[in-house]
Amino acid sequence: MSIDTISEGLRAIVGDAACKSGTDAARYYEDPRGSFTGKTCRVVLPETTGQVSRIVRFCNETGTPIIPHGGGTGVVAGQLSLESSDAIILSVERMNRVRGVSTDDFVMVAEAGCVLENIHAEAERHGMMFPLSMASKGSCTIGGNLATNAGGIQVLRHGNARDLCVGIEAVLPSGDVLEELSPLRKNNTGYDLRHLLIGSEGTLGVITAASLLLKPRDRATVTAFCAIASPADALMTLRALRSTIGDRLDGMELMSGLGVRLVREHFPTLKNPFRDEYPWYLLVETAGNPGLRDETETALAGCIEKGFVTDVVIAESQAQRDALWSLRENTPDANKKTGAFCSSDTSVPIGQIAAFVSRTHAAIAAVHDGLRTNSYGHIGDGNIHHNVFPPEGVGKTDFLDAHPGIAARVREAINEATLPLGGSISAEHGIGRLKPHDLQRHSSASKMAALRQIKRAMDPNNIMNPGALFSDLLP
Ligand SMILES: Cc1cc2nc3c(=O)[nH]c(=O)nc-3n(C[C@H](O)[C@H](O)[C@H](O)COP(=O)(O)OP(=O)(O)OC[C@H]3O[C@@H](n4cnc5c(N)ncnc54)[C@H](O)[C@@H]3O)c2cc1C
Known part of the structure; x- marks a missing residue:
C-alpha cells in the first residue's frame, strides 16, 4: 500500500492535526544522548484508546510497522526507527489524563502519556506518593516507564516500575483492547498479561493506561552526602545502614570523584559541599517518620567510626536537598557534554x-x-x-x-x-535497537526460543516495534 494511502487512513482515524511528518516531527527522531538519529517517519498522535485500537488494526491489515513513543527519553533507541521510513511512530503524549484515584485502594489510574513528574504531583495532591523516580522524570511517560520496566533512584525500597503496577490497559497487535485495570491485589486468573507487557518495549502492544500502586507519603526525608574512599566502602555503608535503618533506606547513589568534577565543570552554579575532593561519594536518602534524622545521623556516625565513610554533610533544608540531588541528576547531561x-x-x-x-x-x-x-x-x-x-x-x-x-x-x-x-547485560534501560545482538549472544537458546514464540504468537505479522529486542526479521 502506498505511503499516501496509509497517511490518508491514519488521518481518517485521528484527524489532520494529529498527524505529523517531516521537520514538524523532528523531535521524534532524536535520541536524548545524541547517539542515534531515527529515520523520518509519519507520526500519529491518538487521544483515546479507541483511536489507538483503530490505528493498530489498520496497521495490522496494511502490514505497517508501529513504533510506540512516550517521552522519547529511552536510551537504547527503542522509540526510534533506525531501519526505514516505512514505520509510523505512535505517540501517546495526548493520552495524558489521570482517570481516577482510589484512596482506599491506594491506586491511581493514569493514561500512558502522563509524564512521571505529573503523576508524582497528582499522588501528592491526594496525600500519597508514587515512588518511581529518575532524572528524566520531567519528560518520560508512565507508558514508557512500564514498557521499559524502568528502575531509577528508589528501587532499593520500592522496586522497579513492574512492582508499582497492579493493572494495565493495552491495545494488542490485532487491535483488540486488553482491559485489566482492576485495582485488585489478589487476582490469580490465568497468565498475568500485565507482566508480559511490562518490559516488552513496545513489541507486544501499545500500553494505553495503567493502575499504579501509590504509597503512604513519608513524613520525614533525610538526605546525606558522604565522602568515601572506594566502592567497597560504599557496600559496607549500605550493609550498615540496612541493618540500622532497615527498609526506610530510600535511595543510595554512588558517584565518582570524576563525575562530580564534571558536573561542576558543566554546571558551575552547583557546589561540592565538601572543601576537599574525594575519590567517591555516596548520596544517601532515608524516609519515614519524624525522628529519622537522629537515627540517620547516628547510623552515619557509626560508619565514620568504622572507617567506611570519611566525611558527611546532611541537608538542613529542602533547598539543600535539591542542591545535593542536582549533583546526581545533572550527571547524565554532564556525561553527554563531556x-x-x-x-x-x-x-x-x-x-x-x-x-x-x-x-x-x-x-x-x-x-x-x-x-x-x-x-x-x-x-x-x-x-x-x-x-x-x-x-x-x-x-x-x-x-x-x-x-x-x-x-x-x-x-x-x-x-x-x-x-x-552473575550479572545482567541490561539492568533498567532495556534492549531496544542497541542491544539485540548482546541479548542473542548472552542468552540461552531456550530463553531466546521462548521469547520468539511469545512474539510470534502475539504479533504474527511483526508490526509492533520490529527491530527492537530482536535484530532479525521474525515471522
Ligand atoms: C537523563 C536521563 C536519565 C535517565 N534515568 C533513568 C533511570 O534512572 N532509570 C531508568 O530505568 N531509566 C532512565 N532513563 C531512561 C528513560 O528515561 C526510561 O527508559 C523511561 O522509562 C523511558 O520512558 P519514555 O516515556 O521516555 O519512553 P520512550 O523513550 O518514548 O520509549 C521507550 C521504549 O518504550 C516503548 N514505549 C513507549 N511508550 C509506550 C507505550 N505507551 N506502549 C508500549 N510501548 C511504549 C518505546 O517503543 C520504546 O521501546 C533515563 C534517561 C535520561 C535521558
Whole structure:
C-alpha cells in the first residue's frame, strides 16, 4: 500500500492535526544522548484508546510497522526507527489524563502519556506518593516507564516500575483492547498479561493506561552526602545502614570523584559541599517518620567510626536537598557534554559491586588505556553505569573516527566482565535497537526460543516495534 494511502487512513482515524511528518516531527527522531538519529517517519498522535485500537488494526491489515513513543527519553533507541521510513511512530503524549484515584485502594489510574513528574504531583495532591523516580522524570511517560520496566533512584525500597503496577490497559497487535485495570491485589486468573507487557518495549502492544500502586507519603526525608574512599566502602555503608535503618533506606547513589568534577565543570552554579575532593561519594536518602534524622545521623556516625565513610554533610533544608540531588541528576547531561561515547547499563548481585567496578575498569582500560570512565548510579540495586570518554583533550567525533567500532568493543568488554559475576547485560534501560545482538549472544537458546514464540504468537505479522529486542526479521 502506498505511503499516501496509509497517511490518508491514519488521518481518517485521528484527524489532520494529529498527524505529523517531516521537520514538524523532528523531535521524534532524536535520541536524548545524541547517539542515534531515527529515520523520518509519519507520526500519529491518538487521544483515546479507541483511536489507538483503530490505528493498530489498520496497521495490522496494511502490514505497517508501529513504533510506540512516550517521552522519547529511552536510551537504547527503542522509540526510534533506525531501519526505514516505512514505520509510523505512535505517540501517546495526548493520552495524558489521570482517570481516577482510589484512596482506599491506594491506586491511581493514569493514561500512558502522563509524564512521571505529573503523576508524582497528582499522588501528592491526594496525600500519597508514587515512588518511581529518575532524572528524566520531567519528560518520560508512565507508558514508557512500564514498557521499559524502568528502575531509577528508589528501587532499593520500592522496586522497579513492574512492582508499582497492579493493572494495565493495552491495545494488542490485532487491535483488540486488553482491559485489566482492576485495582485488585489478589487476582490469580490465568497468565498475568500485565507482566508480559511490562518490559516488552513496545513489541507486544501499545500500553494505553495503567493502575499504579501509590504509597503512604513519608513524613520525614533525610538526605546525606558522604565522602568515601572506594566502592567497597560504599557496600559496607549500605550493609550498615540496612541493618540500622532497615527498609526506610530510600535511595543510595554512588558517584565518582570524576563525575562530580564534571558536573561542576558543566554546571558551575552547583557546589561540592565538601572543601576537599574525594575519590567517591555516596548520596544517601532515608524516609519515614519524624525522628529519622537522629537515627540517620547516628547510623552515619557509626560508619565514620568504622572507617567506611570519611566525611558527611546532611541537608538542613529542602533547598539543600535539591542542591545535593542536582549533583546526581545533572550527571547524565554532564556525561553527554563531556563526550561520553559508551554508557553502560549492567547489573550484578549487590555483594559483587566492588569486584564489578574494578574488573570493568580494567576491561575498559584493556580496550584502550587512555579512556576515562565516570561510574555512577544505583549501588543499592547493583546497577552502576559506566560512562566512557575519549582521552583528555580528544574530541568524541575525532576519537570515534580514528577508532571505528570502539564503542561496541567497550560495551562488550563491560558485558564480558559483568556476566561471570552473575550479572545482567541490561539492568533498567532495556534492549531496544542497541542491544539485540548482546541479548542473542548472552542468552540461552531456550530463553531466546521462548521469547520468539511469545512474539510470534502475539504479533504474527511483526508490526509492533520490529527491530527492537530482536535484530532479525521474525515471522
Ligand atoms: C537523563 C536521563 C536519565 C535517565 N534515568 C533513568 C533511570 O534512572 N532509570 C531508568 O530505568 N531509566 C532512565 N532513563 C531512561 C528513560 O528515561 C526510561 O527508559 C523511561 O522509562 C523511558 O520512558 P519514555 O516515556 O521516555 O519512553 P520512550 O523513550 O518514548 O520509549 C521507550 C521504549 O518504550 C516503548 N514505549 C513507549 N511508550 C509506550 C507505550 N505507551 N506502549 C508500549 N510501548 C511504549 C518505546 O517503543 C520504546 O521501546 C533515563 C534517561 C535520561 C535521558
